[in-house]
Amino acid sequence: MLKYCLYLLPLLLITAGCRQQRPVNNEVLHSPLLYSQTVKQLTDVVVHDIFSPPVASRIYVYSTIAGYEVIAHSGKGYRSLAGQLHGLDATPAPADSAAIDFPFAALIALSTTGKALIFSEDKLQLVIDSLQLLAREAGLPAHKREASIAYGQQMAKVILDWCKEDNYAQTRSGVKYTVTEEEGRWTPTPPAYMSAIEPQWNQIRTMVIDSANEFMVPPPPAFNMKDSASDFYKMTREIYDMGMTLTDEQKAIADFWDCNPYKLNLSGHVSFATKKITPGGHWINICGIAARQAKADFNKTVCTYAKVAIALMDAFIVCWDEKFRSNLIRPETVINKYWDESWKPYLQTPPFPEYTSGHSVVSTASATVLTQLYGPSLAFRDSSELDFGLPSRDFPSFLAASREAAESRLYGGIHFRPAVEEGIVQGRQVGEMVVKRLKMEP
Template sequence: MHASSRRHPVSRPYPLYCALATALLAAVPAWAHASAVTQWNTIVSTAPVAPVFGGPPQQARVNAMAQVAVHDALNSIDPRYRTYSVLPGAAADANPEAAIAAANHRVLHGLIDPKPASAGKTAALDAIDAAYATALDAIPDGDAETHGVAAGVAAADAILAARANDGSDTPNLPYAAPLAVGVYQPTPVMDTDPQAYIVPANEGWGRMLPFVMRSQSQFRFDPGDLFDVTGKAYTRNYNEVKAKGDALVRGAAPDSAESDIARFWPGGGANWNRVLREILAAPQNNPQLDLDLDLWQQARLFALANLAESDAAIAVFDTKYAYRFWRPVTAIRWQDDGNPATAPDAGWWSFLATPPYPDYVCGLTNASGAHAEVLRRFFGTDDIAWGFTFNAPAVPLPAPLLPLPAKPITRAFVSLHEATGEAVDARVFGGMHFREGCVKGVKQGEQVGRFVFQHALRPLR
């Protein structure tokens, strides 16, 4: 069985799990070990900057652009890896930290400045400008700083030009589909009367220009076994998510492993930029790895990982809208799907809100597979440990249950395949996905990650 498709039980012996989590979380906070690369990665991939761009696929594109600019700026100063864009050589005395700061600053301004005025835009730009000023204040004035800034600006301008007309400005397209068994329908919103529905989103993202893939459909997956709604695979997938992802079931067991896993992954485990930073910041958790990476190596790792995630998101939406397979929240509430082994429940709701696009394949597990594969290839092993505590937001629940309050949730892993296996579980326990689409999402992400690693930013010597 493929490693990423293994089922990972949530009944890990509690003392063993606590010992593992304690060991992994004993590291000094990541910021204390931060370099210019990881500090700016934090700024780009967290609030208040990241939310300005939209959801995960939009943020993945921005992360990829920023990290490519950083990588290319450094390699224009001292060429070690093939650059993404064709750039002139920078001055040999150019300061690397100035180049990193300027690359991020220029990319982010280039993407945010055209946006309409808003409080979010102002907060993001204030944070970016403050970080830029702090970075340059720490560098002595002179030619080295000036040349570093020039290198960063040149790299940023190149990636901004390359992505100027990539299709990202039309993420949503008019959606039309028959009201039929197995076909995705607009996602209902809990506790609305009359019933409200969210307009399907991101179909256009599957048509966006890839960064590295040869085409949007290069890694489109074949139809799933669960597409036969009268078959055994569908029956198994249906009954599992109906039982384990039910909002009332999970809400009645708020501190169960299943509920915690469902809540940890969106914004927590799925924040793979944070995962990368945590791994680099805690070398004692992975003594078998050489984690003493210089700026060039860090820049390459983050650029490869974010290129993979962004292209994987394109592959996801290409696949989702090629098949338009329905979500559990629609399937389980459907009166009669023709399968006597799938009893409907008109009042069923997913534990976590169902995203407004088709089920197959899963985007969260796809992103996880892409990052995990880049990490495997970069370090040459699947045995990479990581873990942290995520402050999970509150969860609204259907009556008669009250909303679950926000809570800190800690998860820890000893390998990448264990983590991606739990990502699969998380979407089933969250109630928004059938398991097969989640398993296939990991595999698709791994395929994209492998391709990106093999074809982009290769060593020059």
Template sequence: MPSARPYLRPTRRTLLIGAGAGAAAVAAPGLTGVAAARGSDVDTVLEWYDVTAATIGVITGPLQVNSSRTWAIAWIAAWRAVTRARGGAPADAALAGAVHEALATLVPARTAELDAALAATLDRLGPAAAVGAAVESGRAAARDVLTERAGDGLDLASVNRPFTPPAPAPGVWQPTPPGFAAAVQAGQGDGRPFLIDDVRAYLPGPPPALDSARYARDLAESRAVGAVESSRRTDRQTDVARFWAQTSLNGYTGALRAAVTSGARVRRVALVALFHAATVDAQIVTYAAKYRDLRWRPVTAIRTETIAPDPAWTPLITTPAHPEYPSGHTTYAGAAETALRTLAGPPAGPVALTSPTAAGVTLTYRDWRELTRDNIDARVWSGIHFRHTDEVGAAVGRRVAAAGLAHWDGRPL
């Protein structure tokens, strides 16, 4: 198996040159808008960030880690290509060539739009021989990374392999109402990470025992504030819950964009690459734990448990079709927070985000930790997780990302 780390060799000192986060996030434009961009004031990093976001689009949970992998491969290739270029137009061309090659290979249905975006970039950069050579260098970098990541177990079929639920028992996960859908992402925990070596080293301990005070407290909270008709949940809490019902990858695309708005080109490209590498690793770890512990969801516990069973209880948000512990959303949030704090520093200004699952709601954040806080609360207010599960997920994500980022350049951060 090829090493996961050789292409992550530029030092952290190089990465941090020109560090500084941007201000407010803006919605990523569609590819048609990107392809129409002209003028010397176009920022090629943001241009191809938005191309990548538009290529991935709005996704569902079963597509998330595969889509995160696409981001990571494309921007690791861009990082390699940019560090080999001499700056200026050739570096921009190398970036565009790398991202285009990776995305066209992994999302072939978008090739026409990607070709148009690349043509727009090259038209702006001009016909110099160095520009053409840099595009080819970027394409070669992408092919190298694609080869190295072949067979990593993060393709859709491997991630979403069939899973047979265990026999019903107290605490044990079962398909959940209303659709009682088959489990998804059962193979995700077997994927090959980008930055860490041993997934097992980052697995959390087991969830609280069913006869523990912590479990009883969390069960009562989820029952009270997570019900679809809850009188305890405020309007703001409902908005936050619905906002973060989107996939984490979509939710953090605007936040990461705010962090790459300004600074040295190589630092910004590396930030995108490392952010997605770290969050992929966190997603692998959390699903390894989910399918190890097979913990039941609140809806199953509340409807069937001997403690005041309520067969009609329904959560605010439909329960995802996979085990409960730990939370995938909060694991991602913890990893994202760590990557952003470590590599970008605090936001330079308020970061305003919107969500495809909460029309008309805008949430504004001034610290990366605030997104993690909202993710922890949101999954309880949604009625789909227990609070301890969310807190453990965030801790796992932070630990995975911190270890991965320390590992990639061979010394502690």
């Protein structure tokens, strides 16, 4: 757990050195980098606890909304999400605004909410303790620290109470996915042969969109491996041939966007798992990169995380609704059964139906929101995968990055092309709806 303290150590040292020069070091305590570091610590716990991509999106959305709602009551022009998100009634304003350090309270709200939604609570408690130490070392008066902590905790409680009504608990005991013998339907894939993840995710309350099936796409091509002229046969052939001729660049793209939270590795008779950031977590990290690149202040940084997280949440709901409606077989299963028993995709196939591509939906939704916030041509270097041993990649825009993320699933051999193309359409529709309906920035 020591590493969680180390994140804040440089800031603590800077603050301690500055206390003799001025009573309160707001430059450190109100740094947007501090907020991004705290979100990164939440991501580290999400990875550690191996949350699935849809569940991870739920953790991000409620945590970042809690932080944002504090800022919305700071009098800086940001508007509350109450009445804009389904089921979210008025959130509390502080009894005495002058007694609140709003950035510090937002950090407390974010981390307190996150702590309640993960397994390794001790890791987030250590983050909370470090933030409180930072506030004290920054010279924030005791009465302001106490009032700000209380307000952040109050906001976290309100958001967590709202969170409990999203039907998540009910889906924990829902009917499990049943494998059928019908041709063309999804079945578990090697090497873990895991059961389908979150088959009832379309029952989770949406954030902005009206329903899980608001943005339905055309059904995938009908399963047909007997006719070489059929669309299904052709799209299978594309993936098979591509997998046999991947370039080093295509492999690098597939690896960069893999974002598999649980990969089972086999070495002889030994198996072991490796953990990675989820696709939603990757885009949450890009939020911090974008905010730093654009020199966004604390409040806009908080707004960025919340707005993208809302798009992520609705994108996963829409995508999972289609996945378990179309229930389409994965390329690996088709190719192994009909053509080549030894063929393996470059990436490990994730445990849920194929259509549409989750990466395509959530990446495009996120990129659409980020484009609205920072413009269509903000170039950035994405270092999100450095923690997992992969080099950074440069992109001329958010939409260029989202397009590469979508196409990476073709290179990885885990999606057919229609899942990618229609997933992009779904993601754009979700992102545009979030941009249209949410009134957040001044």
